[in-house]
Structure formats: C-alpha cells, structure tokens
Amino acid sequence: MARRVAIIGTGHSKFGVRNDVNIAELAYESIRQAIDEAGIEPGEIDFAFVSNVGGWSSEPLPAVVALEYAGLTGVGTMRVEAACSSGSAAIKAGYDAIKSGEADIVLVLGVEKMNESPTPTVVEFIGRAGNYFWEFQNFGLTFPGYYALYATAYMAKYGATEEDLCKVAVKNHYYASLNPKAQFPRKITVEHCMQSRYIAWPLKLFDCSPITDGSAAVILASEEVAKKVTDSPVWIKAIGTASGTSNLSRRTDFTHLEAARKAAAMAYKKAGIDPENPVKYIDVAEVHDCFTIAEIMAYEDLGFAKPGEGYKLIREEQTYIGGLIPVNLSGGLKAKGHPLGATGISMAVDLSRQLLGRVEKGRQAPIKNGVALAHNIGGTGHYAYVTIYSLDKPREA
Amino acid sequence: MSMDLSVPETWRVKGPLYRLEAARCKTCGRIHYPPMPACPYCGSRDLERVTLPSEGVLESYSVVYAVPEGSRHKAPVLLGLVRLGRVRVVAEITDADPSELRTGMEVEAVLRRIRSDREAGIIRYGVMFRPKLKGGSRGG
Numbered sequence: 001m002a003r004r005v006a007i008i009g010t011g012h013s014k015f016g017v018r019n020d021v022n023i024a025e026l027a028y029e030s031i032r033q034a035i036d037e038a039g040i041e042p043g044e045i046d047f048a049f050v051s052n053v054g055g056w057s058s059e060p061l062p063a064v065v066a067l068e069y070a071g072l073t074g075v076g077t078m079r080v081e082a083a084c085s086s087g088s089a090a091i092k093a094g095y096d097a098i099k100s101g102e103a104d105i106v107l108v109l110g111v112e113k114m115n116e117s118p119t120p121t122v123v124e125f126i127g128r129a130g131n132y133f134w135e136f137q138n139f140g141l142t143f144p145g146y147y148a149l150y151a152t153a154y155m156a157k158y159g160a161t162e163e164d165l166c167k168v169a170v171k172n173h174y175y176a177s178l179n180p181k182a183q184f185p186r187k188i189t190v191e192h193c194m195q196s197r198y199i200a201w202p203l204k205l206f207d208c209s210p211i212t213d214g215s216a217a218v219i220l221a222s223e224e225v226a227k228k229v230t231d232s233p234v235w236i237k238a239i240g241t242a243s244g245t246s247n248l249s250r251r252t253d254f255t256h257l258e259a260a261r262k263a264a265a266m267a268y269k270k271a272g273i274d275p276e277n278p279v280k281y282i283d284v285a286e287v288h289d290c291f292t293i294a295e296i297m298a299y300e301d302l303g304f305a306k307p308g309e310g311y312k313l314i315r316e317e318q319t320y321i322g323g324l325i326p327v328n329l330s331g332g333l334k335a336k337g338h339p340l341g342a343t344g345i346s347m348a349v350d351l352s353r354q355l356l357g358r359v360e361k362g363r364q365a366p367i368k369n370g371v372a373l374a375h376n377i378g379g380t381g382h383y384a385y386v387t388i389y390s391l392d393k394p395r396e397a
Numbered sequence: 398m399s400m401d402l403s404v405p406e407t408w409r410v411k412g413p414l415y416r417l418e419a420a421r422c423k424t425c426g427r428i429h430y431p432p433m434p435a436c437p438y439c440g441s442r443d444l445e446r447v448t449l450p451s452e453g454v455l456e457s458y459s460v461v462y463a464v465p466e467g468s469r470h471k472a473p474v475l476l477g478l479v480r481l482g483r484v485r486v487v488a489e490i491t492d493a494d495p496s497e498l499r500t501g502m503e504v505e506a507v508l509r510r511i512r513s514d515r516e517a518g519i520i521r522y523g524v525m526f527r528p529k530l531k532g533g534s535r536g537g
Binding site (some may be wrong): 120 | 430431456457458459460461462463464465474476478482484486487495500515
C-alpha cells in the first residue's frame with residue numbers, strides 16, 4: 001500500500017564561499033539541524049540519499065564522507081544527480097522509498113562545494129548538463145549562453161526588456177537581505193544590475209546566480225512515524241517530473257521550458273490543483289532562477305501568468321509579498337545562492353519553514369491554503385521537478 | 398581547461414561538422430542533426446543521409462563575453478540559433494559585429510577553424526554562420 005510522506009525535520013547551512021569548512025563539515029551543519037528538529041535518533045534513519053553534482057570539489061563522491069563525519073556510518077546510501085535539480089531528485093527518491101514501504105525514516109542531504117575549483121571550470125562543467133560534446137565543444141555553447149538564447153528569443157517575441165530581467169534580481173536580492181543564510185544578503189537596484197558587465201548578452205552579471213558552497217537537509221518520514229514525533233509535519237503532496245532534449249537545437253520553442261510545463265501539469269493533476277488558476281491554491285513558491293529569464297519563464301510554465309505575460313508580473317511587482325503570488329522569498333538561486341546539489345533541498349527547507357510560519361520577519365508569506373510549490377530545473381530545461389508541499393495531509397497517499 | 402580533442406571522435410563527426418550532414422527518417426520524415434542511426438521518435442532504423450541547406454535564418458542569439466579558458470582570445474563569441482529548413486543548429490556566428498545581429502536575419506554557412514588542441518594536438522574545423530552576403534560585395 002502506498003503511504004503518505006512528511007518532512008519532519010529541516011536543516012540549512014549558511015550559503016556562500018565556505019572556505020572555513022570541508023564538505024563533510026558543511027554537510028553536518030544541515031544534518032545536525034534536521035535530526036535535532038525531527039527529534040529522532042540518528043540510528044533510526046533507514047537510508048540516506050545524498051544529492052551532489054560534484055566534479056569540482058575535493059570530494060567528488062561525498063556520500064560516505066559526509067555520513068561518516070555525521071556518525072551515520074552503516075546507513076545505506078547513494079549519491080543522486082540530476083544536474084541543478086539533483087536536490088529535488090533526491091527528495092523524490094526518498095519520497096518513493098517511504099511511499100513504497102521500503103523505509104520509514106530517510107535523510108535527504110544536499111551538499112555542494114563549488115568554490116574548490118576555478119570559476120571557468122565550474123561554468124564549463126555546468127554546461128555539460130546539456131549535450132556537451134556536441135554543442136559546447138563544436139559550437140562554443142556555454143551555460144549562460146543557453147539561457148541567453150532563451151532570453152533573446154523571449155524578449156524579441158514578447159517585448160520584455162533587460163530592465164524587466166533586472167527587476168527579478170532586485171526582488172530576489174531584497175528578500176535575500178532578510179535571509180541570514182543567503183550568500184548575498186543585500187539589496188541592489190535596477191541601476192546596479194543594468195550597469196553590471198555582460199556575461200552572455202542580454203544576460204549580465206546580476207542576471208546570473210552565483211557559484212556557491214552550501215548544504216541543506218530534510219528528514220522524511222512515513223505517516224506512522226510523523227504522527228509520533230511531530231505535531232507539525234509538512235506533507236509532500238505531489239511531485240511532477242519531466243525531461244527535455246539534450247541538444248538545445250532539438251527544442252521547438254525558445255520562450256518556455258517544455259519540461260517545466262509537463263512537470264507542473266503532472267504535479268497539479270496529482271495535487272488536485274486547477275492548472276488554469278494555480279495561484280488560487282498556492283501561498284508561496286520557490287522557482288529556479290538560475291538566470292533572471294528563468295524566473296520569468298517559470299511564472300508562465302507554472303501557470304502564474306499566461307504565455308508572454310510573465311515579465312508583466314515582475315514589472316507590476318506581483319511576485320512580492322502582497323502580490324498575486326510571492327516567489328523566491330528566500331532570495332532564490334540568484335541571491336541566496338545556488339550550491340547545485342543542495343538547491344532543491346534548500347527550497348524544501350525554506351518552504352517548510354514558510355508553511356509553518358517560521359521564517360524571518362519581512363519575508364514570511366501569509367499562509368492561507370497551507371500549500372507551497374518548488375520548481376527546480378536541471379540544465380536548461382533538461383530536467384524538471386515540480387514539488388507541492390502542504391500542511392494538510394494529502395487525501396490519497 | 399585543455400580540450401584534449403579526441404582524434405577518433407573528430408573523425409566520426411566530420412560529416413555533420415564539415416558538410417552539415419544530417420539524417421532523414423524515411424518512416425516519419427523527421428530530420429536529425431547531428432545524424433543518428435535510428436529515429437528516437439518513431440523507432441525506425443531506415444534513415445538516409447541528407448545535407449542541410451547552407452542558408453538559414455537566425456532565430457535567437459547571444460554575445461558571450463565570459464568565454465571558457467582556451468578560447469579567451471575569441472571573446473566575445475557570437476552564438477546563434479539558426480533555422481535551416483526544418484532543422485535548428487546552434488553555432489557560432491562569424492564575420493559579424495554584435496550590433497548587426499537581429500532575430501530573423503539571413504545567415505549562411507562557412508567552414509572555419511573552431512578549436513585547436515594546444516600546440517601538438519589536432520585542429521578541428523566546422524561550420525559557422527555569417528550574415529548572408531548580398532551579391533558578394535561584403536569585404537573580408
């Protein structure tokens with residue numbers, strides 16, 4: 001019998017350049033918090049899924065390294081990878097393990113230490129989320145270049161401007177300024193952003209998420225366990241998944257991410273959310289703003305705005321608290337930081353705390369429906385995960 | 398990062414890279430670039446090699462300033478999403494000033510050196526696109 005799955009504990013490290021710790025110490029900051037919050041004994045954990053993209057850190061295969069440091073040696077484990085959406089993939093793996101009855105308590109850890117390699121190496125490696133050998137090696141396509149092709153096509157088709165893109169960065173920096181875990185907890189202005197140097201036209205430095213060290217963790221539990229250990233579980237209501245073509249040139253449209261649309265449709269269907277009007281059901285969302293254009297496309301792919309009208313949401317400040325739907329109140333990938341493997345789990349941590357009314361003043365969304373959404377993309381719509389979290393127990397497991 | 402271009406791999410891709418060779422599925426009609434031995438959409442293995450048109454339309458573009466190590470001297474790199482008939486190709490745009498790029502402009506394929514693998518390594522050539530010449534009057 002399928003079973004319901006709840007988040008019973010959350011942990012989140014400070015994001016940033018974390019040269020003060022090694023990868024195991026960084027992971028432990030989140031593991032300890034999550035286990036403490038859950039109120040369980042480490043020995044009760046049945047399995048640990050470790051989300052990590054790796055390649056750039058001194059420990060490219062860090063699952064057992066992190067577990068040993070945390071005193072969890074002996075627990076079954078694996079590393080999970082789905083590019084920048086690895087964290088959400090690991091949550092899905094943990095969810096499936098509990099749902100199926102294979103496990104009762106699962107640790108889902110995301111950890112990434114990206115600053116141990118030089119920036120160009122990291123940027124090149126992220127670009128490998130696509131069809132690297134064909135499109136990068138032969139044609140010079142870089143990761144910012146991928147999203148820049150979308151930005152150019154979107155702006156040309158719908159009339160969005162570089163200022164509109166910058167407004168996404170301004171919003172996310174504003175909320176990061178209220179989040180002490182953020183890499184860049186400071187405000188910026190549209191002028192700051194517009195004056196920053198071009199990385200891949202029309203995307204500027206302030207349109208891009210940074211290179212980040214960080215960790216995040218959640219403890220997932222079956223309904224039976226959750227009932228015993230907590231009176232405030234956050235349920236995983238639904239998960240939608242999809243993938244896109246590896247070659248960018250095989251995409252049919254460059255103004256949206258088809259995989260994100262598919263994942264959203266799947267998640268909404270499972271959660272009983274009307275895809276025509278999802279904002280009526282959702283209190284707060286974290287979306288994958290690796291580049292500012294990605295947040296605007298996310299508005300549309302998730303149905304918060306009609307195709308071609310996503311940029312108007314940010315122009316009219318509808319994704320601030322008090323608007324149509326608040327988005328990225330953590331600061332987003334843009335300003336909270338984007339430690340790839342930790343990002344999806346960081347979304348789960350922040351949204352759980354949002355739903356429970358536990359985040360810092362000024363960035364707490366009003367919670368009416370008790371429903372939150374995470375949109376986590378790997379590559380340029382190569383992987384897509386949309387996860388719905390809720391305070392109410394899902395009707396069906 | 399060094400390139401370490403593989404000699405066998407360079408040999409395998411010479412058709413599509415030098416001559417824009419693609420594969421057309423004889424069952425469903427889809428065209429695949431780079432070419433494939435089987436159609437991932439309909440499953441057919443009955444494909445024929447076709448050559449893509451060398452002239453097309455620029456559908457999107459970027460001017461990449463943050464260029465990976467090894468290609469820094471080429472910065473900024475003009476990057477284009479080019480439609481060639483029913484197929485799209487992502488490729489570098491050459492012989493153009495960033496300010497003249499427009500979505501919808503006509504471009505044509507040229508063969509250029511795309512990478513060289515350090516001093517003793519191989520040199521790879523391939524297709525780039527340039528703004529379409531009008532009556533051959535364009536200089537350079």
